[in-house]
Amino acid sequence: xxxxxxxxxxxxxxxxxxxxxxxxxxxxxxxxxxxxxxxxxxxxxxxxxxxxxxxxxxxxxxxxxxxxxxxxxxxxxxxxxxxxxxxxxxxxxxxxxxxxxxxxxxxxxxxxxxxxxxxxxxxxxxxxxxxxxxxxxxxxxxxxxxxxxxxxxxxxxxxxxxxxxxxxxxxxxxxxxxxxxxxxxxxxxxxxxxxxxxxxxxxxxxxxxxxxxxxxxxxxxxxxxxxxxxxxxxxxxxx
Amino acid sequence: xxxxxxxxxxxxxxxxxxxxxxxxxxxxxxxxxxxxxxxxxxxxxxxxxxxxxxxxxxxxxxxxxxxxxxxxxxxxxxxxxxxxxxxxxxxxxxxxxxxxxxxxxxxxxxxxxxxxxxxxxxxxxxxxxxxxxxxxxxxxxxxxxxxxxxxxxxxxxxxxxxxxxxxxxxxxxxxxxxxxxxxxxxxxxxxxxxxxxxxxxxxxxxxxxxxxxxxxxxxxxxxxxxxxxxxxxxxxxxxxxxxxxxxxxx
Numbered sequence: 001x002x003x004x005x006x007x008x009x010x011x012x013x014x015x016x017x018x019x020x021x022x023x024x025x026x027x028x029x030x031x032x033x034x035x036x037x038x039x040x041x042x043x044x045x046x047x048x049x050x051x052x053x054x055x056x057x058x059x060x061x062x063x064x065x066x067x068x069x070x071x072x073x074x075x076x077x078x079x080x081x082x083x084x085x086x087x088x089x090x091x092x093x094x095x096x097x098x099x100x101x102x103x104x105x106x107x108x109x110x111x112x113x114x115x116x117x118x119x120x121x122x123x124x125x126x127x128x129x130x131x132x133x134x135x136x137x138x139x140x141x142x143x144x145x146x147x148x149x150x151x152x153x154x155x156x157x158x159x160x161x162x163x164x165x166x167x168x169x170x171x172x173x174x175x176x177x178x179x180x181x182x183x184x185x186x187x188x189x190x191x192x193x194x195x196x197x198x199x200x201x202x203x204x205x206x207x208x209x210x211x212x213x214x215x216x217x218x219x220x221x222x223x224x225x226x227x228x229x230x231x232x233x234x235x236x237x238x239x
Numbered sequence: 240x241x242x243x244x245x246x247x248x249x250x251x252x253x254x255x256x257x258x259x260x261x262x263x264x265x266x267x268x269x270x271x272x273x274x275x276x277x278x279x280x281x282x283x284x285x286x287x288x289x290x291x292x293x294x295x296x297x298x299x300x301x302x303x304x305x306x307x308x309x310x311x312x313x314x315x316x317x318x319x320x321x322x323x324x325x326x327x328x329x330x331x332x333x334x335x336x337x338x339x340x341x342x343x344x345x346x347x348x349x350x351x352x353x354x355x356x357x358x359x360x361x362x363x364x365x366x367x368x369x370x371x372x373x374x375x376x377x378x379x380x381x382x383x384x385x386x387x388x389x390x391x392x393x394x395x396x397x398x399x400x401x402x403x404x405x406x407x408x409x410x411x412x413x414x415x416x417x418x419x420x421x422x423x424x425x426x427x428x429x430x431x432x433x434x435x436x437x438x439x440x441x442x443x444x445x446x447x448x449x450x451x452x453x454x455x456x457x458x459x460x461x462x463x464x465x466x467x468x469x470x471x472x473x474x475x476x477x478x479x480x481x482x483x484x485x486x487x488x489x
Contacts, residue, residue, distance in 0.1 A: 014312070016308070017360045018269075018272060018357070018358060018359025020359060022270060022273040023354075025273060036385070036388065037385065039387075043391070044387055051451075051452060052444050055444040055447045055451070056440065058390070058395045058397075059441075059444050062394075063392075063433070065399060067433050070433075101391075104388065107392060108372075110364065111366075111372070111375065114363070119269050140324040149387050177352055179348045180324075181323070186323070189319070207426050207430065208429055209430075210430070211426070211431065212434040216434055217416065219434075
């Protein structure tokens with residue numbers, strides 16, 4: 001009840017340092033590591049063809065870090081929260097590299113801002129990096145395959161990234177703090193607690209991602225063509 | 240963002256210790272804090288950690304900013320466990336016609352988690368305040384963390400502040416033109432801001448690569464080289480970890 005009354009502001013997308021007991025912290029690391037390894041493998045493969053890929057992914061990680069530090073006012077809660085930013089990364093560079101980007105952004109946040117933590121890095125990478133990136137990427141590609149415009153597909157990607165991240169965070173939190181309490185009702189309560197902020201924030205993140213994609217299309221369609229977000233033909237039509 | 244930039248006291252003993260040794264101690268302490276069932280050990284670690292942060296010259300305000308979010312979450316978990324978990328009623332009251340019961344065993348569990356959060360955050364804050372990012376990355380590379388991840392992190396760190404400055408310039412320009420007056424307009428401005436950052440990142444990556452290639456960049460970044468381990472540091476670290484290990488067992 002208190003959780004509901006306080007309608008969690010701020011940085012709830014990261015699971016705080018120390019909240020997960022050791023077995024769960026290690027377990028989530030075990031889930032995250034193969035995905036990060038795949039991301040590194042993809043980065044190395046692309047790096048052999050294009051030397052600018054590592055600086056680009058590094059700079060994208062800095063952008064995701066900055067985006068996820070920006071407070072967005074949430075009208076229903078009367079407070080601020082912050083977006084994931086992984087949706088746009090997944091759209092532009094694909095889900096595997098987006099996982100790597102999230103891992104780096106989360107590591108810096110854990111070390112220097114105490115948002116998330118080292119012991120919970122695995123869990124945070126799984127929710128924001130793995131689930132968030134794949135949800136955003138599938139939503140974007142799925143919508144595009146169904147003939148949706150860039151704006152609508154971008155909106156769906158932002159929305160899916162945000163909500164999928166929070167759903168996973170709820171499961172991770174419940175698994176870590178449940179003690180003897182039954183698992184599913186606790187997940188339900190935590191999801192319910194996130195609703196006042198995350199329901200509107202997901203919509204805001206969707207709108208923001210759509211805005212970003214449309215801005216890129218208007219100003220720099222060449223970048224979208226280079227990252228294979230739109231076809232060469234679409235880029236030429238726009239130019 | 241200001242809380243990231245901390246000018247370390249370079250003369251302090253903790254700052255001069257090998258980052259690998261500090262990382263080893265951090266991981267050992269985290270394992271102990273996370274696996275402890277009770278309040279005493281995590282609170283002791285929290286006391287030591289915050290004390291050492293203050294000894295490093297970290298301002299109280301900065302320390303409070305670093306602890307604000309974890310403490311908020313700790314309080315939320317405590318309340319959640321108190322009211323929704325447990326079988327042993329501690330008190331009950333009626334709020335707006337709704338019967339609310341607090342449970343003693345829920346409170347104990349909540350306090351344990353809260354203590355774990357405070358203890359673990361203190362350990363990581365201490366290593367964050369006493370070690371530079373480059374040293375931490377070099378230590379992680381020594382621990383066989385994939386090189387690709389380390390290189391991306393180094394690029395991110397190097398250009399984080401540049402991009403942040405750019406973001407602030409755009410943000411203030413938007414604010415001066417009432418770009419954040421109202422949700423709809425604010426959201427559109429925020430989308431433009433982040434889109435501009437993405438464009439900047441793409442363009443900068445090209446410029447940076449060209450400049451780096453001219454200086455001999457072949458796709459791998461050189462990392463900081465470690466000096467050999469100092470026996471006194473390793474011995475002292477083992478002693479501290481062993482001492483705390485004994486307390487953890489008790």
